[in-house]
Amino acid sequence: MDEGEGAAHDAVDNATQNIAAAVTVGGQRQALTGAMLASVGIMEIPSRLTVGLAQCDCLLGEVEANVARHLAWIERARRREVDLLVFPELSLTGYRLLHLTPRVALAAGAGGAAALERLAAAAGPMAILVGFVEEDRQGVLYNSAALLRHGHPAFIHRKLYLPTYGIFQEQRFLGAGRRLELVTLPWGKAGVLICEDLWHPELARRLALGGAKLLLVPSAAPGRIGGGEVPESAESWELLTRSAALLNTCWVVYCNRVGWEEGSFYSGGSHVVRPGGELAERAPYLEEHLLIAEIDLRDADRLRWKLPLLADDRSDISGPEAAR
């Protein structure tokens, strides 16, 4: 749904789903119990949310200026009653930092970075996912995304796969994250994968097996064009996000940026994919845009009942890679 269209919540449907979510605390069995309760239609927990994708340009190496821009995007999203606002990868710093990386790093630990605190305070009840360079206590720098809620960072994902090939140089300047974790949102469980993380499909699968019904994928994907009508890079990404949503029967929210850094452009085309792989919404290419989508995490459950790929998962099968 594009800017301007309103959300059409179905109150009855919402109420029944909400019961289910209230009782659901994790695995499949509880979910079924929830579904049975939901059919009675008495309790209420939210599984529907309005997600916003801030397809923005970023100023390279200028955290303060980017904070100001984020504040403006948050205000725009608030007017649209967005519940969860996703910014692109490294949205507070720009992507191609090279030796600027240490100069823009924020210590997100105890005390918290002032920039993150300001954004969290401005967001109020809205959850926002912002990208930044994180410095840990040992001085290791990470390409991180922080989920800010209730005035502070509630969850941080450190990028696990750092591309260092072609135009990419991340391993020269950044440390790789070591943990894959779920984040519990009021609407259900979600996972965060930053850009290249999605190209390693076991991560999305593990998050989905762990209970994620929503994957948030901030990205700074350099654009390429060829003979086709849309950027070739965007076609690759959509193939990837739709496959992830199909194979893991979950929602995928992919937020890419736009703008130029040292002669390389980011093509935009941020989008939301339904569980099952159908494209729900897409932002235009090459321009800033606030994309709004209404999503219902119960749609993941509904699909999983019909298409039990996760329930049938056989991660236990031994294979030839074990001998590698």
Added chain:
Amino acid sequence: MIRREQVAGRLALNAPLAVAVLTDFIRDAVATTGTEGVVVGLSGGVDSALAAALAARALGPLRVHAFVLPYRTSNPESASDACLVAKQLGIDHRLIDISPMVDPYFALEIPGDGEADRGRRGNKLARERMTILFDQAKKLGCLVLGTSNKTEILLGYSTVFGDNASSLNPLGDLYKQQIWRLATHLELPRQVVAKQPTADLWPGQTDEDELGMTYEVADEVLYLLFDLGLRPAEVVERGYEEAAVRRIVRLEQANRYKRRLMLIARLSGSAINLDQEIPRD
């Protein structure tokens, strides 16, 4: 593996999308630097015509300032074609004859017209034009728009700090075939798009004579070597003339320095561009 008859197809570009991306590039560079617009030297050839057309689309014609900079031996058609392009695009253009600036130097230092002298004289003309474009850019608060294409950059068919000098270059990742395609798409004057490419640094000069092959061959061989990473022998296997492939390999290697112009002796462990790769936005 790619066959020769497939190469041209791989070089096909979606023209409307390419124009959208390249105009965005120019807009972004001007906005980021807070400048008024761009200046561009119009030679009468297709490269500078395309660069100017992209800039006029990106910024509006009032923010694009063209300069036509002939020397007394330049083909008069070059200047008239340049003016034709400027008029079609609706951009202002000034004609400045550079003969009075360079002739005194030629009289003192390069009086001859032999092969070596021609090269020196050609380079001098290119650098004279560069100094004028940068001066006019300073005067107008603008950036200098580059017009070098990927083919000539890779082959080193340019004058260091002359025609290869610019503040931003929208054409540097486009092979010559792609330049022609975009120029046709933007409906630039037919005589400009169709004419035999020339640096016009001396009478009768053409690019393809100097390169010793057609642009079609040069583009395809460069694409296979540079973009796809094929080895020279693998290119020859696909039916390209061995002498042409060898020549391209030699030119590409010999001219790499032109693509990385600042060579600084590293002493400190924090040398510019080696230890400290600081990006520009």
